[in-house]
Amino acid sequence: MVKRIIIMGSTGSIGCQALDxxxxxxxxxxxxxxxxxxxxxxxxxxxxEFAPEAVCVGRExxxxxxxxxxxxxxxxxxxxxxxxxxxxxxxxxxxxxxGISGLEPTYAAIKTGKDIALANKETLVTGGALITELCKxxxxxxxxxDSEHSAIxxxxxxxxxxxxxxxxxxxxxxxxRHASLEDLESVTVEQALNHxxxxxxxxxxxxxxxxxxxxxxxxxxxxLFDVEPEQIHVHIHPQSIVHSMVEFEDTSVIAQLxxxxxxxxxxxxxxxxxxxxxxxxxxxxxxxxxxxxxxxPRTEVFRSIDLAYEALREGGSVPVVLNxxxxxxxxxxxxxxxxxxxxxxxxxxxxDVHTPSxxxxxxxxxxxxxxxxxxxxxxxxR
Numbered sequence: 001m002v003k004r005i006i007i008m009g010s011t012g013s014i015g016c017q018a019l020d021x022x023x024x025x026x027x028x029x030x031x032x033x034x035x036x037x038x039x040x041x042x043x044x045x046x047x048x049e050f051a052p053e054a055v056c057v058g059r060e061x062x063x064x065x066x067x068x069x070x071x072x073x074x075x076x077x078x079x080x081x082x083x084x085x086x087x088x089x090x091x092x093x094x095x096x097x098x099g100i101s102g103l104e105p106t107y108a109a110i111k112t113g114k115d116i117a118l119a120n121k122e123t124l125v126t127g128g129a130l131i132t133e134l135c136k137x138x139x140x141x142x143x144x145x146d147s148e149h150s151a152i153x154x155x156x157x158x159x160x161x162x163x164x165x166x167x168x169x170x171x172x173x174x175x176x177r178h179a180s181l182e183d184l185e186s187v188t189v190e191q192a193l194n195h196x197x198x199x200x201x202x203x204x205x206x207x208x209x210x211x212x213x214x215x216x217x218x219x220x221x222x223x224l225f226d227v228e229p230e231q232i233h234v235h236i237h238p239q240s241i242v243h244s245m246v247e248f249e250d251t252s253v254i255a256q257l258x259x260x261x262x263x264x265x266x267x268x269x270x271x272x273x274x275x276x277x278x279x280x281x282x283x284x285x286x287x288x289x290x291x292x293x294x295x296x297p298r299t300e301v302f303r304s305i306d307l308a309y310e311a312l313r314e315g316g317s318v319p320v321v322l323n324x325x326x327x328x329x330x331x332x333x334x335x336x337x338x339x340x341x342x343x344x345x346x347x348x349x350x351x352d353v354h355t356p357s358x359x360x361x362x363x364x365x366x367x368x369x370x371x372x373x374x375x376x377x378x379x380x381x382r
Contacts, residue, residue, distance in 0.1 A: 002027065002028060002029065002030050003028060003029050003030070003091045003092060003270065004030050004032045004089065004090040004091045004092075005018075005022070005029055005030065005031055005032065005090060005091065005092045005093070005094060005117075005270065006031075006032060006033040006034075006035075006085065006086065006088065006090045006092070006093045006094065006109070006114075007019065007031050007033070007034050007035070007094050007096070008035045008082065008085075008086075008093060008094060008095050008096060008097050008102070008105060008120075009035060009036070009094075009095070009096035009097045009098070009119075009120075010031070010034040010035060010036060010043065010046055010096075011036040011039035011042040011043055011046070012036075012096055012098075012201055013096075013199060013200055013201065013262070014094070014096035014119045014145065014262060014266065015034075015036075015094070015096050017262050017263050017266055018094050018096070018266050018270075019031060019046065019050065020263060021263055021266055021267050021270060021276070022050070023049075025276065028270075028271065028276075029270060031046075031050045031052055032052055032053050032054070032088065032089070032090050033052050033053060033054040033055065033056070033085050033088055033090065034046055034047065034050070034052045034054075034055050034056075035055065035056040035057070035082060035085060035097075036056075036057055036058070037057070037058040037098075038057075038058055038059075038062075040057055040062045040065070040066070043055065043057065043066075044066070044069065047066070047069075047070055047073060052073060053073065053074060053088070054073060054074040054075070054076065054085055054088055055070075055073055055074070055075050055076070056075070056076040056077060056078075056081040056082050056084075056085045057075070057076075057077050057081075058077065058078065059077060059078075060077050060078070062077065063075045063076065063077035063081075079101065079104065082097075082101070082104065082105040083104050083105050083108045085105065086105040086106070086108040086109040086112070086114075087108055087109070087112050090114055091114065091115065092114055092115045092116070092117055092270070093105070093106070093109040093114050093115075093116055093117070094117040094119065094145070094266070094269075094270075095109075095116060095117070095118055095119060095120040095123060096119040096120060096145070097120050098120075098201060098203055098204075099120075099122050099203065099323075099327045100122045100123075100126055100323060100324065100327065100365075100366070100369050102120030102122060102123045103122065103123050103126055103127050103131075103362060103365065103366075104362055104366070106118070106120070106123045106127075106131065107127065107130065107131065107134065107362050110131065110134045110135055110138055110140050111134065111138065113138050113139075113140060114140065115140055115141040115142075115143065116135075116140065116141070116142050116143065117143050117145050117266070117269035117270060118142060118143065118144055118145055118146075119145035119146060119266075121146060121213075121216050121217055121219075121220040122216065122323055122327075124219065124220045124223040124224065125216050125219045125220060125319050125320075125322075125323045126319060126320045126323050126324075126365050126369065127362065127365055128219070128220075128222070128223035128319070129223075130359075130360075130361075130362065130365075131223070132223050141272070142224065143268075143269040143272055144220075144224055144265070144269070145262075145265050145266055145269050146217065146220070146265070147243045147244075147260070147262060147264075147265050148169055148170060148171070148217055148221075148243055148244040149217065149220060149221060149224055149244070150243070150256075150264075150265030150268060150269065151170075151242075151243035151244035151245075151255075151256035151265075152167055152169075152221065152224075152225060152244045152245075152246055152256075153224070153225075154256045154268065155244070155245065155246040155254040155255065155256055156225070156246060157273070159246075159248065159254070162248050162249070163248065163249040164225065164227055164231060164246060164247070164248060164249075165231070165247045165248055165249050165251065166231050166232075166233050166246075166247040167221055167225060167227060167231055167232045167233065167244070167245075167246055167247075168233050168235050168244060168245035168246070168247065168253070168255075169214070169217060169218065169221060169232055169233065169234050169235065169244050170234075170235050170236070170237040170240075170242055170243060170244050170245070170294075171208075171211070171213075171214045171217075171234060171235075171236055171237065171297075172195075172196065172197045172198070172208070172236070172237065172238055172240050173211075173236040173237075173238055173295070173297075174195065174196075174208045174209045174210075174211060175191065175192065175194050175195055175196055175209055176192075176209060177236060177238070177295070177298075179301065180301065181301055181341070184301070184340055184341050185339065185340075185341060187209075187339075187340035187341075189333065189334060189336065192205070192206050192209040192333075192340060193205050193206070193209075195208055195209070196238075197238075197240050197260060198240075198260070202334055203327070203330055203331075203334075206330045206333060206334065206343075207326070207330065209340075210302065210304050210340070210343050210344055211297065211302040211304050211305055212304035212307075212308070212326050212343070212344070212347075214234055214297070214304075214305055214308075215304045215305045215306075215307060215308025215309070215322075216308060216323065218232050218234065218305070218308050218309060218312065219308055219311065219312045219319050222312055229309055229312045229313055234297050234305060235294045235295075235296075236294065236295040236296070236297055237292070237293070237294050237295075238293070238295075239288075239291070239292055239293075240260045241257055241258070241259070241260075241283065241288065241289055241292055242255050242256075242257050242292060243255075243256050243257065243258065244256065257283060257289070258283055259280070259281055259282075259283055259288065261280050263278065263280065264278065264280070302344070303344045303345075303348060304326075304343075304344050304347070307322060307344065307347055307348055307351065308322060310351070311351065314356055315356075315358075316356045316357055316358040316359070317354070317356050317357045317358065317359055317368045318351060318354065318356050320359065320365055320368045320369055320372065321350055321351055321354045321368060321371075321372040321375075322347060322351060322372075323369070323372075324368070324369035324370070324371075324372030324373050324376075325346065325347045325350040325351070325372045325373065325375065325376040326343065326347050327373070328372070328373040328376045328377060329342065329343045329346050329347060329376050329380070330343060332376075332377075332380060337380070338380055342380065346376055346379050346380055347376070349379050350372055350375045350376050350379065353375065354372070354375070
């Protein structure tokens, strides 16, 4: 049977690679719906190739244009459109949206019983308790697509009943892993967007440079694998060959290795529990894999990691505030309105003035997110 898949964020890096997999496996997968925010010209080509039943774009005027071009396709727009799209007839939703915009459609998709291939970490950072509880209630699979979390998930196959001692969460370290605080004071947008390993969207690239991305992944790992913060250990691994590891209670460590290629975790989520044949290059341990090393993160420079652990330990609304303030500050940095180090400094200030609460609905989470963004702008404005 062909698996019907909704691709949210189909014009981004993850979405395009997911469509590569669907293109190569038409007997297994069908892209029944696609979404983009502003890359309308890109999605026009995708509609022509993949013939989806529905599409969602960011703006109403773009939706009208697409409806004229493709009268046979149902066209939605805006955040409400994403939620409606998530309810369509499908087996799985790949969520590769940016930021907290992925929370509401993911929640809606789970309510209708769809499995989730998750490449949007902010969904679990902000709504971890709500999302995981709803998945259990609906019997829905939550399959990680981030390379690190997919690696952990793969290490756990056949070991699901074994007690985890530690999760060893790897990261490349970004473009500034050897920089001092003094060096980071003068970092430009162009320098921060120059990632040494990955070609990603601008927001996640800045998060990698500040190492907030790894902090968010620590929070995501807690919800995906039901572990305590103290069991998650960040390891900088510049080669990006070991994608993450799991240590069990007998101190045995199982790792997932491979050349950096997001098609592997995407295809594993799409076809779980089976793997798909792939024509990509194999890892040569005599060349690429010959020099693998690991470093401790320098949290005295990259405060974002410690801030994420602090938010995770406090729980409730605090991770929402961390994420919302960070999203707003990254946007301000990309616009040239604040300095690079203002991101982590202001996130910490927003967290310090926040009174924690326990949001019980998606709507409450969205309201806390809006508060944290406004507070970040207020502090920057001073």
